Amino acid sequence: MTAYEAELVVGRRDLAADGVLALTLRHPLGERLPAWEPGAHIDVLLGPGLERQYSLCGDPADRHAWRIAVLREPDGRGGSAYVHEQLEEGGKVRVRGPRNHFALHSSPRYRFIAGGIGITPLLPMLAAAEAAGAEWTLLYGGRTRDSMAFTEELRRYGDRVAVAPQDETGLLDLGSVLDDVPEGTLVYCCGPGPLLDAVEARCPSGALHVERFQPKVRETGENTAFEVVLERSGRTVTVAPDVSVLDAVRAAGVEVLYSCTEGTCGTCETDVLDGTPDHRDSVLTDEEREAGETMLICVSRCRGKRLVLDL
Incomplete structure (x- = not known):
């Protein structure tokens, strides 16, 4: 499995809101960047052990620039602090991707819900829905108005966008957009876990x-040992109870792409040729988990004694 990887130049740094930095990335030689669609993200390789995923929130038609926005998290693991403090205009950063597990499906009607920095993947979705002539609304919440990124950019959509800072309006009124939704309407939501849980409910x-x-916190069964057959490599490895499939495969000398190791980015998604995965990720849909055709090997395991993977 291969993916585009290159060192890009920070073309612009813009303060999108209090604590939110927008970066425009370009190829140093002016080369075109890979095409992407709304919902895509890239891996930003900030240093050894410091790799983060950020949604692309610019214009997919602009093949010479990628825009991301990074929320500074004081209690984070160092990635956002590095971006805010170290990545200056003209500086270089290595990236990989794009990858999309949050694709915008065609529909005549949409309801978009964003919480905080969760607005980023929705921005190009709004533009795509608008261009397609779809009926849509956006409910956008945040701690304060000043902390909410891209509100000026959203003004062009008029009253289809409802900006609801918590210190002014309280918690988001989800009923206003989710009650009595016409059949065929798709709902797209990105933001903090409690918001997503409330929307899912x-x-x-x-x-x-x-x-x-x-x-997402999921109830899982007991970890037991099982075998993984690597079909293309001709190897069989044993996955111990306290070892992930990803780590077992890498220990056997098989290189695979991975990033978050938490089951949220989708980088390590692997085709399952035989066996039943025990899905523990936060990426696949219920339908994809039921089908069992792929799995995220950084967190998911086996419901049985044997898996055959396309590795």
């Missing part, structure tokens, strides 16, 4: 598409 799963920044 009142929205039909077939209509709902979410993207999580943190892994």
